[in-house]
Every structure is written in structure tokens, then in C-alpha cells.
Amino acid sequence: YEAKRAKVRCMRFDPRWERARESHLSLLSALRVAVEQDHLRQFLQPKVDAVSGALVGAEALVRWQHPTRGFISPGEFIPFAEQTGRIRDLTRWMLRRAIRNLAHLPALQAPGCYLAVNISTLDLLDTDLPAWLATQLEAGGVDPSRLQLEVTESGLLASGNGPVKVLTALRAVGVTLALDDFGTGQSSLAYLQRLPVQELKIDRSFVSNVDHDTRRQNLLNAIVDLGHSLGLTVTAEGVETVGELQVLRRCGVDLIQGYLISEPINEDDFAGQSVLA
Ligand code: C2E
Ligand code: MG
Numbered sequence: 481y482e483a484k485r486a487k488v489r490c491m492r493f494d495p496r497w498e499r500a501r502e503s504h505l506s507l508l509s510a511l512r513v514a515v516e517q518d519h520l521r522q523f524l525q526p527k528v529d530a531v532s533g534a535l536v537g538a539e540a541l542v543r544w545q546h547p548t549r550g551f552i553s554p555g556e557f558i559p560f561a562e563q564t565g566r567i568r569d570l571t572r573w574m575l576r577r578a579i580r581n582l583a584h585l586p587a588l589q590a591p592g593c594y595l596a597v598n599i600s601t602l603d604l605l606d607t608d609l610p611a612w613l614a615t616q617l618e619a620g621g622v623d624p625s626r627l628q629l630e631v632t633e634s635g636l637l638a639s640g641n642g643p644v645k646v647l648t649a650l651r652a653v654g655v656t657l658a659l660d661d662f663g664t665g666q667s668s669l670a671y672l673q674r675l676p677v678q679e680l681k682i683d684r685s686f687v688s689n690v691d692h693d694t695r696r697q698n699l700l701n702a703i704v705d706l707g708h709s710l711g712l713t714v715t716a717e718g719v720e721t722v723g724e725l726q727v728l729r730r731c732g733v734d735l736i737q738g739y740l741i742s743e744p745i746n747e748d749d750f751a752g753q754s755v756l757a
């Protein structure tokens with residue numbers, strides 16, 4: 481106890497900690513204000529058919545324009561939003577915005593075109609989410625099948641059966657589900673089979689420079705076959721080069737997303753034109 485106290489005192493008197501605490505607090509209130517006052521932006525990154533290059537949909541990615549710190553990337557503030565309980569409001573903001581974009585953005589009006597929103601594992605402990613989402617979709621006049629929710633494997637396993645129950649309820653609302661960053665988590669194949677997902681998104685780490693490594697091409701091929709054998713659409717994330725694209729096509733990947741096609745862009749500028757020949 482004494483040792484602990486000494487440590488605490490030490491931390492309190494260390495000016496760096498004072499500053500860290502202060503910035504933590506101001507970031508926390510700034511994040512609340514950001515959600516309330518519309519400092520968040522929804523950027524969209526196109527997803528295209530790997531063979532034809534036709535636009536099939538987009539992924540919505542959050543951006544925070546902080547009034548004084550400038551742009552803060554989701555990698556920095558999503559974990560923070562999760563730790564401080566702000567993720568619930570942020571997720572709901574993104575979902576409302578996505579429904580609005582599905583209803584109004586001209587580029588998203590082609591038949592079958594869908595928009596994907598990233599959901600935190602913590603959102604899958606929110607048992608009110610499915611009913612709330614159904615109400616929002618109804619009010620927005622958007623067919624649920626045009627909305628996709630992306631979840632990551634990490635965390636799904638650790639939290640028991642609760643998240644799978646909420647996922648199943650979300651699927652029952654009529655939205656589709658994608659497993660994001662596939663290959664980076666710990667889930668067993670038996671577990672994958674139990675998840676009510678329709679799409680597998682292969683993590684960028686399996687895609688980067690895959691054209692320079694035969695063993696990784698074999699691995700990629702096996703992942704695609706696995707996804708297809710479970711009846712899933714297989715998407716490759718983070719495609720940056722034509723060389724990677726060629727390998728992905730050879731492996732039978734269905735959909736492509738990455739800087740080769742387009743970076744995530746402001747929703748107002750999202751025209752959805754495909755650059756893939
Ligand atoms: P993610 O869902 O796997 O999204 C893909 C990330 O890779 C995005 O980063 C995207 O900008 C980036 N990316 C796309 N194509 C390329 C490429 O060709 N090369 C490279 N190097 N990167 C590419 P971003 O927007 O910074 O988001 C990072 C992560 O933050 C996302 O990974 C997602 O897990 C999380 N995230 C973003 N928006 C939200 C949100 O609204 N809610 C939640 N819960 N998480 C979000
Ligand atoms: Mg994602």
C-alpha cells in the first residue's frame with residue numbers, strides 16, 4: 481500500500497502526468513462536444529468488383545476535425561472513445577449519417593449498392609442497438625439490406641456469448657454483417673462458422689506486397705477458398721498496387737478496397753466513379 485501511495489504521489493507531482501491528465505480530460509470533453517456539435521465527418525471509401533471494377537458500395541470511416549488540434553485519426557480516438565463510454569454516441573452518429581447518405585447520395589443509388597459502418601465490440605454489448613437501428617432505418621426510408629456492419633474478431637471471443645446474440649439480433653433487422661481485419665484475430669474456424677456474417681474482409685497485412693512472395697500468395701488463396709466454402713463474399717482491404725490486384729484476381733477475391741481505387745473521401749465529393757479498368 482505504501483509503495484502504491486508513493487507511486488501515486490510521484491505521479492501527481494510529475495508535471496508530465498499533470499499535463500497528460502489535463503489533456504485526457506480536455507480530449508474527453510472535446511469528444512463529447514464533437515459528437516454533439518457535428519465536428520465529426522463521415523468519409524467514404526469505394527468498394528469495387530475485383531473483375532469488372534464496378535462500384536458495389538463503400539465503407540464509412542469517421543474523421544474528427546478538432547477545432548485546435550486539427551485532424552485526429554480514428555486509430556487515436558476510437559480506443560479512447562471505447563474506454564470513456566463515448567463510443568455508443570459515436571457509433572449512433574455514424575449509423576444515422578450512413579442512413580442519410582444511403583437515402584440521398586446519388587453515387588449510392590445504384591441497385592444493390594451498400595454502405596458499411598464499423599461497429600466496436602463494445603457496441604455488441606448494447607442490447608438496445610438492434611431495435612434502435614430498425615427504427616432509424618424505417619424513419620430514413622432505407623432498406624436494411626443496404627446497410628452493412630463491420631465487426632472485428634478481436635474481442636468477440638473474449639466477451640462470451642453476449643456479442644453473438646446482439647449480432648444475431650442485428651442480422652435479424654436485415655442488415656448484412658462483415659468480419660473486418662480477418663486473419664489478425666484469434667477466432668477458430670468453428671467460431672467463424674457460428675458467426676452470422678456474409679462478408680470476410682481480408683486484412684491489409686495479407687495483401688501488402690503479396691505479389692512478391694509465393695508462400696503468401698498460397699496463404700491468400702487458402703483464405704479466399706475458406707471464405708467461399710462458407711458462402712461468404714471475400715473482400716481485400718488496403719490494395720495499393722496493380723501487382724497486388726493481379727494476385728487478388730487470380731485468387732478469386734470478389735471485392736477490392738484500397739488506395740489503388742481511391743482513398744476515403746468526403747461524402748460531398750463521393751461520386752463513386754470507378755478507376756479500375
Ligand atoms: P478498418 O475498418 O480496417 O478501415 C481501413 C483503414 O485502412 C482505414 O483507416 C482506411 O483509411 C485505411 N486504408 C484504406 N485503404 C488503404 C490502403 O490502400 N492503404 C493503407 N495504408 N490504408 C488504407 P482509418 O480511416 O484511419 O481507420 C482506421 C480504423 O479505425 C478502421 O480500420 C476501423 O477499425 C476504425 N474506425 C474507423 N472509423 C470508425 C468508426 O466509425 N467506428 C469504429 N468503431 N471504428 C472506426
Ligand atoms: Mg472496416
Ligand code: MG
Nearest residue numbers: 660661681717
Ligand atoms: Mg479492416
Ligand code: MG
Nearest residue numbers: 661683684717
Ligand atoms: Mg485494417
